[in-house]
Amino acid sequence: MKRVVYSGIEGRSLGYWGLMGVLGLFILMAAGSFFFMEHSGHHATGMDNQIVWGIPHVFAIFLIVAASGALNVASISSVFNQKIYKPLARMSAILALTLLAGGLAVLVLDLGRADRLVVAMTSYNFKSIFAWNIYLYTGFFVIVLTYLWTMFDPAMHKYTRTAGTAAFLWRLALTTGTGSIFGFLSARQGYDAAVMAPMFIIMSFAFGKAIFMILLIGTYRYTERSMSADLIMRLKNLFGVFVAAVLYFTVVFHITNLYAAEHSGFERFILIEGGIFTMLFWGVQVFLGGIVPLILIYHSAFSHNYRALIVASVLVILGGIAQVYGIVIGGQAYPLVLFPGKEVSSSFNDGVISSYTPSLPEVLLGLGGVALAIALFLFAIKVLRLVPDNLNAEHTENSSDVPC
Numbered sequence: 001m002k003r004v005v006y007s008g009i010e011g012r013s014l015g016y017w018g019l020m021g022v023l024g025l026f027i028l029m030a031a032g033s034f035f036f037m038e039h040s041g042h043h044a045t046g047m048d049n050q051i052v053w054g055i056p057h058v059f060a061i062f063l064i065v066a067a068s069g070a071l072n073v074a075s076i077s078s079v080f081n082q083k084i085y086k087p088l089a090r091m092s093a094i095l096a097l098t099l100l101a102g103g104l105a106v107l108v109l110d111l112g113r114a115d116r117l118v119v120a121m122t123s124y125n126f127k128s129i130f131a132w133n134i135y136l137y138t139g140f141f142v143i144v145l146t147y148l149w150t151m152f153d154p155a156m157h158k159y160t161r162t163a164g165t166a167a168f169l170w171r172l173a174l175t176t177g178t179g180s181i182f183g184f185l186s187a188r189q190g191y192d193a194a195v196m197a198p199m200f201i202i203m204s205f206a207f208g209k210a211i212f213m214i215l216l217i218g219t220y221r222y223t224e225r226s227m228s229a230d231l232i233m234r235l236k237n238l239f240g241v242f243v244a245a246v247l248y249f250t251v252v253f254h255i256t257n258l259y260a261a262e263h264s265g266f267e268r269f270i271l272i273e274g275g276i277f278t279m280l281f282w283g284v285q286v287f288l289g290g291i292v293p294l295i296l297i298y299h300s301a302f303s304h305n306y307r308a309l310i311v312a313s314v315l316v317i318l319g320g321i322a323q324v325y326g327i328v329i330g331g332q333a334y335p336l337v338l339f340p341g342k343e344v345s346s347s348f349n350d351g352v353i354s355s356y357t358p359s360l361p362e363v364l365l366g367l368g369g370v371a372l373a374i375a376l377f378l379f380a381i382k383v384l385r386l387v388p389d390n391l392n393a394e395h396t397e398n399s400s401d402v403p404c
Helices: 014-040 055-070 072-079 083-109 114-122 129-152 154-183 196-222 229-259 261-273 276-298 306-333 360-383
Strands: none
Touching (some): 055 083, 055 306, 055 360, 072 154, 072 196, 083 129, 083 229, 196 229, 229 261, 229 276
């Protein structure tokens, strides 16, 4: 049996430093946007007293959810002892950490008073799901870092499966907590659904796998390393299952809402009369982010086409951002039902559907979080031994000596 050898990428090429330069530029623009919005105040954003979570929250939640899903490959290798995935466990774990770091950076900087984060970390209201999530996020960093330690240190190899199981269970709790932020908000007709928690879990599987596939294929293609076609086929088929499952849970969510009379108004808004939200739902989330990727993944014409798989992954990411946008922004745009069964009208816009147009600083802040996550990942695979030198079948199938 051939032992898998790990190394860092050289990272000396013009392409690598050019990409890092572009990512650094987005990070700098995000920093400038944060200082501009903090100095100018809330009016510099597209938000108002009706839409209080804007596009930065969409990016933050997407990255946090994707972070949980990015750990999926490592979880399959450790918890379910699938040897073919074991060489990729280190890359999977580090990507999960960098995505969470990018998401939390956006979340903190979008609070308006980032300096008051210390208050949120020292004063807890345990009746609030937000307080629970602080523990879930910090715990994820600790557990996944410990998991990586067991992979790197030969003396800790015997604890790898235990650490991997703990990371697997914690990531389920983390995504459940993120989904429950919306599921527990009973005042909003677009939220208030128990299915939110499992739907966010399966969303994380699809979004995280899409990002992982792009970075994995990109890393191996541009460093000219060999990769097993069987491994890619397995990853692709698993990816397709997750994409289909997201569509399934989306159908379940809307059917259950249509069944409950109290949610019928919101469903009519999102599915038929919502303008941009309806277009994003049917055009981007369902068609481009669900149906088209499934065709690219499972149609025989694209069975061994790497480009088709990358396109499918990009479309799933776009569909995922549209889905989170519909949940976060669409759920706030639909008015609160203060008096069920009654028409409400006042000078405070009661009963009026709110409008929201993201400002440029908000968009740049969100994109900066994505850039930060990718830049951290590229830096990590340069300085740490994370990337297997060879992913041919003889290395992946016979990797029982690889601690993952």
